Amino acid sequence: MYQYTDFDKRFVKERAAQYRDQLERNLSGRLSDDEFRPLRLQNGWYVQRYAPMLRVAVPYGELNSAQLRVLATIARDYDTPEPGLFERAQTTQDAIGGIPAPALTKSYAHFTTRQNLQYNWIPLHKSADVMDLLASVNMHGIQTSGNCIRNITSDERAGVAADEIVDPRPFAEILRQWSTLHPEFAFLPRKFKIAISGALEDRAATAWHDVGLHVQRNAAGEVGFRVMAGGGMGRTPITGTVICEFLPWNQILNYLEAVVRVYNRWGRRDNIYKARIKILVKAEGPRYKEEVQAEYQRILTQDGAPHTITQAEFDRVQACFAPPVLAAHTGVSAEVIHSQLTKAADEDKDFARWLQQNVASHRDPHLRVVTLSFKRLGQAPGDATADQLDAAAVLADRFSAGEARVSHDQNLVLPWVSAQDLPALYEQAKALGLAKPNIRMLTDMIACPGGDYCALANARSLPVSAAISERYQDLDELFDLGEIDLHISGCINSCGHHHSGHIGILGVDKDGKEWYQVTLGGSDGSTLSGAPKAGKVVGPSFSSAEVVDVIEAVLQVYTDHRQHGESFIDAVNRIGFDPFKLAANAARHPSDDEALSTAA
Numbered sequence: 001m002y003q004y005t006d007f008d009k010r011f012v013k014e015r016a017a018q019y020r021d022q023l024e025r026n027l028s029g030r031l032s033d034d035e036f037r038p039l040r041l042q043n044g045w046y047v048q049r050y051a052p053m054l055r056v057a058v059p060y061g062e063l064n065s066a067q068l069r070v071l072a073t074i075a076r077d078y079d080t081p082e083p084g085l086f087e088r089a090q091t092t093q094d095a096i097g098g099i100p101a102p103a104l105t106k107s108y109a110h111f112t113t114r115q116n117l118q119y120n121w122i123p124l125h126k127s128a129d130v131m132d133l134l135a136s137v138n139m140h141g142i143q144t145s146g147n148c149i150r151n152i153t154s155d156e157r158a159g160v161a162a163d164e165i166v167d168p169r170p171f172a173e174i175l176r177q178w179s180t181l182h183p184e185f186a187f188l189p190r191k192f193k194i195a196i197s198g199a200l201e202d203r204a205a206t207a208w209h210d211v212g213l214h215v216q217r218n219a220a221g222e223v224g225f226r227v228m229a230g231g232g233m234g235r236t237p238i239t240g241t242v243i244c245e246f247l248p249w250n251q252i253l254n255y256l257e258a259v260v261r262v263y264n265r266w267g268r269r270d271n272i273y274k275a276r277i278k279i280l281v282k283a284e285g286p287r288y289k290e291e292v293q294a295e296y297q298r299i300l301t302q303d304g305a306p307h308t309i310t311q312a313e314f315d316r317v318q319a320c321f322a323p324p325v326l327a328a329h330t331g332v333s334a335e336v337i338h339s340q341l342t343k344a345a346d347e348d349k350d351f352a353r354w355l356q357q358n359v360a361s362h363r364d365p366h367l368r369v370v371t372l373s374f375k376r377l378g379q380a381p382g383d384a385t386a387d388q389l390d391a392a393a394v395l396a397d398r399f400s401a402g403e404a405r406v407s408h409d410q411n412l413v414l415p416w417v418s419a420q421d422l423p424a425l426y427e428q429a430k431a432l433g434l435a436k437p438n439i440r441m442l443t444d445m446i447a448c449p450g451g452d453y454c455a456l457a458n459a460r461s462l463p464v465s466a467a468i469s470e471r472y473q474d475l476d477e478l479f480d481l482g483e484i485d486l487h488i489s490g491c492i493n494s495c496g497h498h499h500s501g502h503i504g505i506l507g508v509d510k511d512g513k514e515w516y517q518v519t520l521g522g523s524d525g526s527t528l529s530g531a532p533k534a535g536k537v538v539g540p541s542f543s544s545a546e547v548v549d550v551i552e553a554v555l556q557v558y559t560d561h562r563q564h565g566e567s568f569i570d571a572v573n574r575i576g577f578d579p580f581k582l583a584a585n586a587a588r589h590p591s592d593d594e595a596l597s598t599a600a
Helices: 006-027 033-041 065-077 085-091 124-136 169-179 249-266 277-284 286-301 311-319 334-347 349-358 386-399 419-431 462-471 475-481 544-561 568-575 578-586 590-599
Strands: 045-047 052-056 062-064 108-111 117-119 194-197 211-217 223-229 241-248 359-361 367-372 383-385 403-406 412-418 486-489 503-510 513-520
Touching (some): 045 124, 052 124, 065 108, 065 386, 169 194, 169 249, 211 249, 223 249, 241 286, 249 277, 249 286, 249 311, 334 349, 334 419, 349 359, 349 419, 367 386, 367 419, 383 386, 386 412, 386 419, 462 486, 462 544, 475 544, 503 544, 513 578, 544 568
Parallel strands (some): 194 211, 486 503
Antiparallel strands (some): 045 052, 062 403, 108 117, 359 367, 403 412, 503 513
């Protein structure tokens, strides 16, 4: 992991002290709420449906065990609503369409699809204490909000993946330092998100970002970047356009300076729904690429390429990502270890399934990458209790050199697990409820907090996700269905990435009632999903009471018509959209016909 310098540590602590001064002036009335609002937002503090929400930056998803323990402390000691607030909020959680609303929860954190962490109940007057706690372990909320360059995200297996070409983490860190408090890009037309990957498989959903970067090698073995721009979800889902096939690695900051500068100059500021870079790239087509190239050449020639990455600086940052010192292997070969694990799997079906779904290969044949599943009945996707965060810290210390990663799919990954330790890790994770073998399965769904917490949401995500999870608890059935990406968003802002789900669910507001659109055939760009694309809507919106039946009907078409070994997404692409659409619409409840005619 990147090691903070004395400057880095001082910067984060001074920022926390600055925020404390701003908060105290606001609470004393010397700084109005309107004046304080942009200041708290620049530190990750929103005001949501019931209480403040804090978004904590987790650059490229990396966490150490000390940070996990502090995050657990914040959940336990500070994610506690004001007296009476929680109870009042709980009374508003009515059942929707026959689906009981899950109980609101406190003393937990929420992993997001962009590798951040959020809290939903911290009282504002305690927020400065929380910022001090975060700063004590080199964490903050800087640029997790606002029209600026947000948290840089990456592959949760970066630096350890068996299919990796170049480790993207040193570049991600250099990008983080370049973009943090960048004076020219503090007030962009809209928020700006960058994702970077260095592997054959795109586990960072780069095509769905404002800028997507792929680190690669050309035929001569030279390292460079394939640059995409203009990806994004929301009201207009668009995948990124390649604007540079191969950029020398040391020029990436100069080139991004041009990319963002052209957007800052020409991006729309008159309409919030058309302000993202994807609208500019789509509207201008080749002209946008030409403008970027012209600006890039000006930066190189007239400005003297001020952001060129020197070899010395790259080497300094790269040294922070050296593999950890691990316990020496016992001398047992990788082949023997594999044989031992195979034997153990033959004797324990549950362990075999866990190995299949939650354990991935590592660049070191003696090691494995293990995903801890936080998706279980009674717990919303992405949520982690204080006790679970503490438990994850213990597992990270014992089995993964004190390191964990937040995944795009809202789980935690242990990147440095000895293959010989897998049985012991499995037993401990199972006892903690973190070993469910459902990674990439239907119940490993992505979901935003939705209308239960978010003031922007049109509908609730959590009751729907809970109902689907309850319906598909049989592991035999889940494994028969195979790997399926199910994504749920509570509104068109698409924080649950519903567009890229094999099955996507979007909450919509129709005449003051909660309804849900269902999409099929989306892809985030991973090997399983194929080329990135947005799913297609299967028909008019469904009531909440119909959603589970619609999902069941769609999956029945798949099981009836799949070929041997064919995945759900492959079947959708082969069979075509219409049979699934017919089945989905046939699942409507007759009693809802009158409501449907109003909502359609």
